[in-house]
Amino acid sequence: MRLLDLISALAMMALIALVVVATRDLAFWNGVFPGPRFLPLLLAGTTALLAIALFVSAVRGTGNRQPVDWPDRTGLARIGAFYLAAIGFGVIGSFLGFVTSAIVFLLFTMVVVLRRPIVPSLITTAVTSLIVYVIFIGWLDIRLPLGPFGF
Amino acid sequence: METLSLIGMGFGMVLTVPGLTAVVTGVLIGQIVGALPGIGPSTGMALLLPVTFGMDPALAIMMLSGILYGAMYGGSITAILINVPGDDSSVVCAIEGNKLARKGKAGHALAVAALSSFAAGVTGTIVLAFAAVALSAVALRFNAPEFFLLALLGISASASLGTGSVVKALLMGLFGLLIAMVGIDPIAGTTRLTFGFSQLLDGFDFLPVAIGVFGIAEILVSLERGGTMQPIVTRFRDTFLSAKDVAFCAMAAVRGFIVGFCMGMMPGAGSTVSSFLAYGVERKFSRRPEQFGHGALDAIATTEAANNASVTGAMTPMLTLGIPGSTGTAVLLAALILQGIRPGPTLMTDQPVLVWSLIASMFVGNVVLLILNLPMAPIFASILRIPYAYLAPGIVLFSLIGAYAVTLSFFTMGVAIAFGLIGYFMIKADLPRAPLVLALVLAPLLEESLRQSLLLSLGSPLIFVQRPFSLALLVVLLLVFLMPLVMSLRSRWKARST
Numbered sequence A: 001m002r003l004l005d006l007i008s009a010l011a012m013m014a015l016i017a018l019v020v021v022a023t024r025d026l027a028f029w030n031g032v033f034p035g036p037r038f039l040p041l042l043l044a045g046t047t048a049l050l051a052i053a054l055f056v057s058a059v060r061g062t063g064n065r066q067p068v069d070w071p072d073r074t075g076l077a078r079i080g081a082f083y084l085a086a087i088g089f090g091v092i093g094s095f096l097g098f099v100t101s102a103i104v105f106l107l108f109t110m111v112v113v114l115r116r117p118i119v120p121s122l123i124t125t126a127v128t129s130l131i132v133y134v135i136f137i138g139w140l141d142i143r144l145p146l147g148p149f150g151f
Numbered sequence B: 001m002e003t004l005s006l007i008g009m010g011f012g013m014v015l016t017v018p019g020l021t022a023v024v025t026g027v028l029i030g031q032i033v034g035a036l037p038g039i040g041p042s043t044g045m046a047l048l049l050p051v052t053f054g055m056d057p058a059l060a061i062m063m064l065s066g067i068l069y070g071a072m073y074g075g076s077i078t079a080i081l082i083n084v085p086g087d088d089s090s091v092v093c094a095i096e097g098n099k100l101a102r103k104g105k106a107g108h109a110l111a112v113a114a115l116s117s118f119a120a121g122v123t124g125t126i127v128l129a130f131a132a133v134a135l136s137a138v139a140l141r142f143n144a145p146e147f148f149l150l151a152l153l154g155i156s157a158s159a160s161l162g163t164g165s166v167v168k169a170l171l172m173g174l175f176g177l178l179i180a181m182v183g184i185d186p187i188a189g190t191t192r193l194t195f196g197f198s199q200l201l202d203g204f205d206f207l208p209v210a211i212g213v214f215g216i217a218e219i220l221v222s223l224e225r226g227g228t229m230q231p232i233v234t235r236f237r238d239t240f241l242s243a244k245d246v247a248f249c250a251m252a253a254v255r256g257f258i259v260g261f262c263m264g265m266m267p268g269a270g271s272t273v274s275s276f277l278a279y280g281v282e283r284k285f286s287r288r289p290e291q292f293g294h295g296a297l298d299a300i301a302t303t304e305a306a307n308n309a310s311v312t313g314a315m316t317p318m319l320t321l322g323i324p325g326s327t328g329t330a331v332l333l334a335a336l337i338l339q340g341i342r343p344g345p346t347l348m349t350d351q352p353v354l355v356w357s358l359i360a361s362m363f364v365g366n367v368v369l370l371i372l373n374l375p376m377a378p379i380f381a382s383i384l385r386i387p388y389a390y391l392a393p394g395i396v397l398f399s400l401i402g403a404y405a406v407t408l409s410f411f412t413m414g415v416a417i418a419f420g421l422i423g424y425f426m427i428k429a430d431l432p433r434a435p436l437v438l439a440l441v442l443a444p445l446l447e448e449s450l451r452q453s454l455l456l457s458l459g460s461p462l463i464f465v466q467r468p469f470s471l472a473l474l475v476v477l478l479l480v481f482l483m484p485l486v487m488s489l490r491s492r493w494k495a496r497s498t
Helices: A002-022 A037-061 A073-096 A098-113 A118-139 B002-014 B017-035 B039-050 B057-082 B088-102 B107-137 B143-160 B168-179 B206-225 B243-265 B270-285 B299-323 B327-338 B352-385 B386-407 B410-427 B434-456 B466-498
Strands: none
Touching: A002 A037, A002 B039, A002 B168, A037 A073, A037 B434, A073 A098, A073 B107, A073 B206, A073 B386, A073 B410, A098 A118, A098 B386, A118 B039, A118 B168, B002 B017, B002 B107, B002 B352, B002 B386, B017 B039, B017 B057, B017 B168, B039 B057, B039 B327, B057 B088, B057 B107, B057 B327, B057 B434, B088 B143, B088 B206, B088 B270, B088 B299, B088 B434, B107 B243, B143 B270, B143 B434, B143 B466, B168 B410, B168 B434, B206 B386, B206 B410, B243 B270, B270 B410, B270 B434, B270 B466, B299 B327, B299 B352
C-alpha cells in the first residue's frame, strides 16, 4: 500500500504541475474579480498540500499497511484482454456498427477471455444484442453507429 | 380547505381512464429510462415531447412529470444490482446498494429504495400542495454566495464518503474538481486546460466518469478471479423488511427528505447534490456509521428519499414562480410553453386544473411505482442469478453504450474506458471513488457561484458574512470542519488522562 500511496501522491503532483503550466497564459485576476486561472490555482495549491501529506505518511509508513490484493499473472492477462476488448468495441463499432460490434465483443469476452462454453455464450450474446437493438435503436431511436448490415 | 377541494378536483382529472393511462405510461417510461445508464429523465422527457403535442395539456404534463419521478425509482435498480448508476443521482445508491446485493441482500436494498422513494415522493407532494408558495419565497433568497457555500458543504461532505483516510478522500475530491476545470471558462468564455482538443471544450461529463470508476472498474476487479463469483439468489421473502429495519431506516428517510426537498427548491442544486449531501448528513447522524461504505441500509433510505424529494422540491419554484429548479423541470416548463401555457407566478391561479391535476397525479404515480417496485424487487434481483461471467460483458456493453449516448460521441465512451482503468487503480490504492464523482458534479456550481459572488462584491470575500443565509451556512461549514478535529483532540485527551 505504501508504494501505491507514493504513486498516488506523485501522480497528483504531476497533475498539479500540468494544471499550473497549462493555465499560465490565463488571467488570475481580472480587475476586481477572479479570472479563469483563479480556481485552478487555488485547487492546485490545496491539492499540493494534501498530496505532500499523503507522500509523507507513505514515506513514514503511518498510512494503511494492508498488502494490496494484486491478481496473479493469469488474472492480470484476463483483465488486460477484457479491457482491450472494451477499447476494441469502440474502435470497430465506428465502422461495423454497434450491434455487430456488440456481438463480437460479447462472444470474444465470454468464449476467449472468460473461457465459457460456446452454446450458453451464443445464447447470451443473442439475447443481449437483441436487447441493445430493441431498447437503444428500436425504441429510444438513439443514433448509434450503423454498420454495412444496416444495424 | 380550499386546497383540499382543489386537490379533489385534481384527483377527479387523474382518476379517469386517460388520466391513469398518462400517469402509468409516464412512470413506466421513467422507470426504464432511469434504469438505463446514459439515458436520464430529461432525455426520456425530451424524446416523448413530440408525442404530447396533440394531447390535453394536463395529461401531457402528468405523463412527462411521471417520467421525471419514475426515473428516480428506476435509477436505483441498476445501481443496486449491477453497480452501474442509471442516472447521476443513483451513485450513492450504487456505492451502498451493490455491497448489500453482493451480501445477498439485494431484495432488502431494493425494498428500502422503493419504500423511501415512495414516502419521500408522497410527503413531498403534500408539502408542495400546502406550502409551495411560502417555501418558494425563502428558496429564492438564496443567491451566488449561498450556492457557493452549499457546494463547499457538499465537497466537505466528501471527506465522509471514504471508509478510510480523510486525506485520501479530500485528495480525490480535489482530483474531481481539477478535472472539472477542463473546458470553457464559465465566466470569461476562454478555453482552459483543453490542450487544443475540441472534444475537451465541453469538459468531462459526470456520467461517463461515474460509469468508468464504478461500473467498469468493479468488473475488472471481479474478473481477476475469472468471474467465478457465485450467482446471488433473492427470494420474495427477502424483500420483507423487519419492523427493526423499518424503524432504523425511517429517520434516515426523514432526514433525506428534508435535505432533498430543500436542495431541490434551489435552482441548480438538483437531485445528485441532494443525494450526496443527504449521505454526508446521515453519516453524522447514523447509529451505525461504521457500516457506511460497506452496505448501509439507512444510507440507501436517505439518498433515495433525498433524490425523490428533490424532484418535488424542484417542482415548487416551477409551479409557483415559473423558475425551473432542475433540468427535468426545465423540460417540463418547455412542454408547458409548447402547449401554449405561460408559466409564471400566475400559473396556479390561471391553470388550476393543470396544476392540481399534476399534484394529484404525483400521489397516484408514486403509488403505482410502489406497486410496481416492491413486489417486482425479487424479479429485478433475479438478474443476479445469472452467472457473473455471462453478466459482466453485458454490463460493460450497456455501460459503454450508455456513455456513448450521453453526447453521441466516441469521446465520452473513451472517457468511461479510461476512467475504468483509473477506478481500478483507485480500488487497489484504497482511494475512495465517490468524492471524485461528487466533486465533478459540484464543480460548476462551486466555480460559477464563487466567481459571481466575488464579482458582486467587487472582489471582497466579506460578501460571505454579510448575508444572513450565507453566514448561517458558513457557521455550519466551520462546524463540519472543526467538529472532527475537536472530537479527535478530545478523544486523545481522554486517552492520555486514562
